[in-house]
Amino acid sequence: MIAVAAGTNRIDPYLIPALDGVAYGLLVFVAASGLVFCFGVANILNLAHGLLYAIGGYTAAALLDGGWASLGLALAVGVLAAAAAGVLLAGLLTPVAAGNHLSQALLTFGVALAGGSLLVAGFGPDNPQVRVPAALEGSVMVAGHRYAAYRLVFIVVAAVLALALYLVVRRTRAGMLVRAAVDDPEMVACLGVSPARIRAGVLAAAGALAGAAGVLGAPIIGPGTGTADTVLLLSLVVVVLGGLGSMAGTLLAALAIGEIQTLGVALLPSAAPFLLFAAMAAVLAVRARGLAGRWRPA
Amino acid sequence: MPLTTPWRSRALTAALLAAVLTTSSACGDDAPGTSAGGSIKIGLLASLSGTYQAVGTEIRDGFQLYLDTHDGKLGGRQVDLIVADEGNGAQTAVPAATKLLKQDRVSALTGIVGGGSVAGVTPVLNETKVPLVGSNGRPELKDVSRVWHTSYLSDEPGAAIAQHVRDNVKGSVYAIGPDYQGGWDELRGFTDAFGKIGGKLANADGKTTFTPFPATTNFLPYFARIKASGAAAVYTFYAGSAAVDFVKQYAQSEIKDIPLYAAGFLTEGGVLNAQGEAARDIYSVLNYSPDLDNAENRAFVAAWKAKHDGSPTTYALASYDAAAVLDRAIGAAGSNPTPEAINTAIGQLGQIASPRGTWQFSTTTHSPVQKWYLRQVRQDGRALSNTVVGDLATVGR
Numbered sequence A: 001m002i003a004v005a006a007g008t009n010r011i012d013p014y015l016i017p018a019l020d021g022v023a024y025g026l027l028v029f030v031a032a033s034g035l036v037f038c039f040g041v042a043n044i045l046n047l048a049h050g051l052l053y054a055i056g057g058y059t060a061a062a063l064l065d066g067g068w069a070s071l072g073l074a075l076a077v078g079v080l081a082a083a084a085a086g087v088l089l090a091g092l093l094t095p096v097a098a099g100n101h102l103s104q105a106l107l108t109f110g111v112a113l114a115g116g117s118l119l120v121a122g123f124g125p126d127n128p129q130v131r132v133p134a135a136l137e138g139s140v141m142v143a144g145h146r147y148a149a150y151r152l153v154f155i156v157v158a159a160v161l162a163l164a165l166y167l168v169v170r171r172t173r174a175g176m177l178v179r180a181a182v183d184d185p186e187m188v189a190c191l192g193v194s195p196a197r198i199r200a201g202v203l204a205a206a207g208a209l210a211g212a213a214g215v216l217g218a219p220i221i222g223p224g225t226g227t228a229d230t231v232l233l234l235s236l237v238v239v240v241l242g243g244l245g246s247m248a249g250t251l252l253a254a255l256a257i258g259e260i261q262t263l264g265v266a267l268l269p270s271a272a273p274f275l276l277f278a279a280m281a282a283v284l285a286v287r288a289r290g291l292a293g294r295w296r297p298a
Numbered sequence B: 001m002p003l004t005t006p007w008r009s010r011a012l013t014a015a016l017l018a019a020v021l022t023t024s025s026a027c028g029d030d031a032p033g034t035s036a037g038g039s040i041k042i043g044l045l046a047s048l049s050g051t052y053q054a055v056g057t058e059i060r061d062g063f064q065l066y067l068d069t070h071d072g073k074l075g076g077r078q079v080d081l082i083v084a085d086e087g088n089g090a091q092t093a094v095p096a097a098t099k100l101l102k103q104d105r106v107s108a109l110t111g112i113v114g115g116g117s118v119a120g121v122t123p124v125l126n127e128t129k130v131p132l133v134g135s136n137g138r139p140e141l142k143d144v145s146r147v148w149h150t151s152y153l154s155d156e157p158g159a160a161i162a163q164h165v166r167d168n169v170k171g172s173v174y175a176i177g178p179d180y181q182g183g184w185d186e187l188r189g190f191t192d193a194f195g196k197i198g199g200k201l202a203n204a205d206g207k208t209t210f211t212p213f214p215a216t217t218n219f220l221p222y223f224a225r226i227k228a229s230g231a232a233a234v235y236t237f238y239a240g241s242a243a244v245d246f247v248k249q250y251a252q253s254e255i256k257d258i259p260l261y262a263a264g265f266l267t268e269g270g271v272l273n274a275q276g277e278a279a280r281d282i283y284s285v286l287n288y289s290p291d292l293d294n295a296e297n298r299a300f301v302a303a304w305k306a307k308h309d310g311s312p313t314t315y316a317l318a319s320y321d322a323a324a325v326l327d328r329a330i331g332a333a334g335s336n337p338t339p340e341a342i343n344t345a346i347g348q349l350g351q352i353a354s355p356r357g358t359w360q361f362s363t364t365t366h367s368p369v370q371k372w373y374l375r376q377v378r379q380d381g382r383a384l385s386n387t388v389v390g391d392l393a394t395v396g397r
Helices: A012-041 A049-063 A068-093 A101-123 A149-171 A173-183 A185-190 A195-216 A227-242 A247-267 A275-286 B007-026 B053-068 B090-103 B115-128 B156-168 B181-196 B220-229 B240-251 B270-279 B295-307 B314-332 B339-346
Strands: A139-142 A145-148 B039-046 B077-085 B108-111 B132-134 B147-149 B173-178 B209-211 B233-236 B260-263 B283-286 B368-380 B383-395
Touching (some): A012 A049, A012 A139, A012 A145, A012 A149, A012 A195, A012 A227, A012 A247, A049 A068, A049 A101, A049 A227, A068 A101, A068 A195, A101 A227, A139 A149, A149 A173, A149 A195, A149 A247, A173 A185, A173 A195, A227 A247, A227 A275, A247 A275, A247 B220, B039 B053, B053 B108, B053 B295, B053 B314, B077 B090, B090 B108, B090 B115, B108 B314, B115 B132, B115 B147, B156 B181, B156 B233, B156 B260, B156 B283, B156 B368, B156 B383, B173 B220, B181 B233, B209 B220, B220 B240, B240 B270, B270 B383, B283 B383, B295 B314, B314 B339
Parallel strands (some): B039 B077, B039 B108, B108 B132, B132 B147, B173 B209, B233 B260, B260 B283
Antiparallel strands (some): A139 A145, B283 B368, B368 B383
């Protein structure tokens, strides 16, 4: 391998980890936004959120065959399946009093365990292979470094998803209701919007987001027996770091997690096992409300 | 049976054999028409569920293949094979082994995927005085008087390939592996041997980089450090899904042109299919490859392919060899093949002909003294496969 002249300066070796941190962070953002949405808007603590991501991931592994059409199909099926699972969860949660987090946590955790076992029973205990479209299988040169093409494209797609999410919350009637429900849930109920419908809608939307993240993120956080736990854990760390208040906080927290997990590991490999939780503890100690304020788009 | 055996011992063995025969006749459906030599119960413990299911299945199938190709007999006796599930580790393995040893009263135990499971089962073996011919996991053990392994010690692959890497790599080598006992042993085997012959590690502090296990799924940050270190080659050990992640990300990373050397498990069995094209050209060291050119191996591979898709792995081979060891040991144990007699006979086997080439048990560790092979992932017909490109050291102590 020919040494590139730029390889001699001090920042250069960390360019790729920093870029990869953005890809990882955006994936965590799309995956976690559903959980933040559920918790912040509908006041539902959904510990089965990781399961929704895993459904998307397994769908991707089962349907992707290296062509573009299969990617579209997997995305559609994964989003619908995870959204349907979200609605099912909303149905199961109906008897549980709103805001009773312990009962919600127990119920959704049970669903996560049962659902995880069903996925393993259906798809086997091995981590299935995910085949991205052939055009994205290779690598491209970024500022003199080789980087996986899929991850580069993923950054663009995830950024578009994040922007779309912002516009939906900001500009649509559904988004307005969601924002209103955060500010004053009683007033929204007085307007004649059923809380059950909001709950089902929010869980379906959260499922759709997690499903989309699961399909598109399968080559990065692949489906397997530990996937649901990994994604749930990362999403909960996003809640701790970013708070429940704003999309900006969620995005900031997700990107911070991405950079800690890549750039942080590259800088301090010996601290890799506890870097993320050290950062979480530091944020909790300094600013218990998270990095940003209430849930507002921007 | 030698005439010098004391009467008490013979009476005991006869009583034990009678016990074995009466219990096996209770479930005689499995072994109808036992031959003149009588039948014998063998227990096979392997992970048939959980994380290591793939390895456990290979181990069961390897042993079964030997039985199928030898009329279901070991040492001239019809075998009543009792299979039990090891699960994920000692927690499930010990109860399963206890049932095999105390309730089923097997004459010998084989299989066992995890090193932790072996460590957990050993006390029960010593209590029941039954030998274990293990075919995979081999932890550090103080007392190996009843423990034999047809596999290898974890630090042997690295030790076997060190000289080759030293001779063929012009520059320093970056060592990286997973942060758990197996990873430490595998990497220590390489770095110790490599350091002794003057090899230099490219790692910043001269020590192996260990990645959190199983938490690490993204290896790109480590690849950036390897790139920055200026390493001329990389040596690693990963298995299972971590091996798939490592290899796929390596092939798309900026260090894709740096030669990758590994303990054979990085590209062995099912993981190679999952890695696909990304695994091409990787060098690995292992005690077996399905394309080895000897008569035993040709027969073994042909018999395997007649029953299964794809080629046999080192896991299946080790279990096949465990059956071969038991075959000869039971035959040599005389008319009363008690567990004790089988154990003694295993120690006197000498050279064992095997698809991997001839090997023998080390007298100190009770694991094989065997030749290791350098393999490279190359095209073989339509699929990629580990192809032998050379012989490495004979290792064992």
